[in-house]
Amino acid sequence: MNKSVQPMSSLSLKLPKADRSIETYRLAASRTFPAKLEGPLNRIAFSAVHTVADPFADNDPWLSVAVDWDKTIAFREHVWDLGLGVAEAMDTAQRGMGLDWPTSLELITRSVAAAKRRNALVFSGAGTDHLAVEDARSLDDVIRAYEEQISAVEKVGGRIILMASRALARLGRGADDYAKVYNRVLSGVAQPVIIHWLGDMFDPALAGYWGTSNLDRAMDIAVAIINNNAAKVDGVKVSLLDQQREIDMRRRLDKRIKMYTGDDFNYAELIAGDEKGFSHALLGIFDAIAPAASYALSRLAAGDEAGFHDVLGPTVPLSRHIFKAPTRFYKTGVVFMAYLNGHQDHFTMVGGQESARSMLHLAELFRLADQAGLLADPELATRRMKTVLASHGLEQ
Numbered sequence: 001m002n003k004s005v006q007p008m009s010s011l012s013l014k015l016p017k018a019d020r021s022i023e024t025y026r027l028a029a030s031r032t033f034p035a036k037l038e039g040p041l042n043r044i045a046f047s048a049v050h051t052v053a054d055p056f057a058d059n060d061p062w063l064s065v066a067v068d069w070d071k072t073i074a075f076r077e078h079v080w081d082l083g084l085g086v087a088e089a090m091d092t093a094q095r096g097m098g099l100d101w102p103t104s105l106e107l108i109t110r111s112v113a114a115a116k117r118r119n120a121l122v123f124s125g126a127g128t129d130h131l132a133v134e135d136a137r138s139l140d141d142v143i144r145a146y147e148e149q150i151s152a153v154e155k156v157g158g159r160i161i162l163m164a165s166r167a168l169a170r171l172g173r174g175a176d177d178y179a180k181v182y183n184r185v186l187s188g189v190a191q192p193v194i195i196h197w198l199g200d201m202f203d204p205a206l207a208g209y210w211g212t213s214n215l216d217r218a219m220d221i222a223v224a225i226i227n228n229n230a231a232k233v234d235g236v237k238v239s240l241l242d243q244q245r246e247i248d249m250r251r252r253l254d255k256r257i258k259m260y261t262g263d264d265f266n267y268a269e270l271i272a273g274d275e276k277g278f279s280h281a282l283l284g285i286f287d288a289i290a291p292a293a294s295y296a297l298s299r300l301a302a303g304d305e306a307g308f309h310d311v312l313g314p315t316v317p318l319s320r321h322i323f324k325a326p327t328r329f330y331k332t333g334v335v336f337m338a339y340l341n342g343h344q345d346h347f348t349m350v351g352g353q354e355s356a357r358s359m360l361h362l363a364e365l366f367r368l369a370d371q372a373g374l375l376a377d378p379e380l381a382t383r384r385m386k387t388v389l390a391s392h393g394l395e396q
Helices: 069-081 101-117 139-155 166-171 175-187 215-228 243-252 267-272 290-301 305-322 327-340 350-355 359-371 378-391
Strands: 012-016 022-026 045-048 085-088 122-126 159-162 193-198 233-239 258-261 280-283
Touching: 012 359, 012 378, 045 290, 069 085, 069 101, 085 101, 101 122, 101 139, 122 139, 139 159, 139 166, 139 175, 166 175, 175 215, 215 233, 215 243, 233 243, 243 258, 243 267, 258 267, 258 280, 267 280, 267 290, 267 305, 290 305, 305 327, 305 359, 327 350, 327 359, 327 378, 359 378
Parallel strands: 045 085, 045 280, 085 122, 122 159, 159 193, 193 233, 233 258
Antiparallel strands: 012 022
């Protein structure tokens, strides 16, 4: 089944605007994308996926985690059906932002087991988040923390995404400190890993990563460490929201190492690439747009670059909105999309982060998702949007 455009919708609802007025918004013509992958892909594409909270758990969401495991794994199966890999227990899952290490390990264990049942692709985050930053006294503490999580993930059969460390960001003073940690940690991994460079727009505690606030110098340090460990590195995910820096880094990496774009602002151009190369993908936005991403990637693999851009291009304004500053609150938009599209029955998040974005933000998200053809069932999405609006005092 190819994507198709449905007739102009007669659906409408009242949405708030920035000037405090209320508009009657009429939904656009909808687009339908395949529910499963059509044809092979020529890019490796991971979706960094969210975690579904249990809305009826007897817990205090700001203090403790309650996960709906069935819905959480079902969403991963949806992603796998579309031919995408799962990047597990990353920042999209609220890792270190509501999701603690014991729950992350349970999530990884369940996800790896589910992937094995269907021979699907999953890599999982290993970091140092069980080590409180204030308790990290030395680089050896950071190394031991990394090794503990790597061992736990490998024990359950998982592949590693080596996450950036808040403790290392606090203790590392320059190239030698980062080289010591990464050389030691990478020397012990069982299989090549994906290294994640997460910018401080996603996590302010990672400011000055690689031992400097100068991004040119940071790039030099990162490339040198990664290339010196090329046999232990499958690829690099760079999340700096800077298209040219990603391209520059991609061209400097050892030819054995893949670049996985983490640029939720410019992913379409980076995946398409140029005469000197392209990026694979490991993106939080692919959680929200998985069917469109899958279909677009299948068109690219079939040699239809125009079709690729026709589908993926309209998703970029939505992504830029979801990931707008403060970027770390993007998870709210991702989960809201999952709610609108019927992947969960509620708009409740780990840590109560459904409150991290305003109703104006969510209303604009609805408009942009509709205009990109990303509402899988426009009637359901409209009904759910009306429910959320009513809970904020805007009756329809």
